[in-house]
Amino acid sequence: MKRYKDFENFIQPRFHQADANLSDTFFRQRGNEDIKYSHDRNTIGYQFSKKEDVKIRFSVLGEDYSLPEDLSHIYEEIKLSSYIVECFKNDWDDDGAIGINKSVYLDALSFLVIYSKELSSKKGIVIEAPEINPVINGSIDLSWRTDRARLLINFNLKGEKTIARFYGDLYDKLTEKSGFIDIDSKTFDYSFLEWMRNLKK
Template sequence: MTADVPVEKVYTLKNRDEQYSIKSTVFSPKQSLWNEPDWQTIKKATWIKPQLETHTHQDITLAVNSTISLKIPFANKELESVFLEGKYILELKDDWDDEGAIGYTEQSWKSAADFIVNYNKWLRGIFSGSLHLPKMHHGPKGTIDVVWNEDNFRLFVNIDYYNNKGTFYSDTPKKQYSEGEFLLDDFKFQMLPLPFKY
């Protein structure tokens, strides 16, 4: 008469929790559930780390001209049209209106473009719906205007690169308005009106 020999089996488990639970429930032959298990005869279990399939989208690099390139998050790729339409500003040099107007430098234009990218990136992080897209316009004294002009609200942001300052004004058809200013290198986006599509 031969003694029962435990048969070693290997189980493939979906997660680590199953590995620990199986140790307390799977025992070798003739082992009582009421006794302390003999860990030498318990069937072995192995855990295989699940392979998660991930999809990542890289930033889009938009070459505005030979010296300006913008990195746009894939989630905000619709901003490409904003910058392509607004690149006309770069062609307006000093005295572009024949009345002594100040021209627009690449640094000033890129400062406004960076503001738009970062603002929309922040908005996308707190809001999953559709966002209104702004337009870029030439502003006074070499500054850049960023404008949202919609049926239910208007928002004007002026980017003054040379004075490190931004100013904004917003209003609605119901005659509600807000306005203020901020430093370009130190401000909170949540202080600005939010151009959401409701």
């Protein structure tokens, strides 16, 4: 699993997978029962720029999503991450780690689906799939490293609200970008959406 050395001071030390067999064990026992084809549902309330060609419909922990076929690689990454809430309970690292909150995980997935669909439908840009990782403070990381750019978005619970904080650059400190994303807004953060073009597949 990749670890970004430049991000060491960003929020919390990043997650290292303590048990490489954990996800394999979960999928052998549970199969894909938490990921199933289902009816589409609007998430967070964003309006897309134009109607997308929906080919993949799926449900994660009771929440329904859809993706166009050109984003099937993102669906596959989501499917691989579906064990996180089930398996990463309190003390999952045997050193006091906080269990992963279901709402935080689902907010991270909603952001990923919504922003990747908007880039695909409006800009014609298909981005790489991120790694979806649990963090010892109970938060979720979405992390990308492409030939052009790297980006880390951390989703964490503050009170009853999920906060999204990010750091990204083009492998040069002069291009650093960091801050917060308002994931509760009814509109996109278009400056951030524009920057995500750097994650093109």
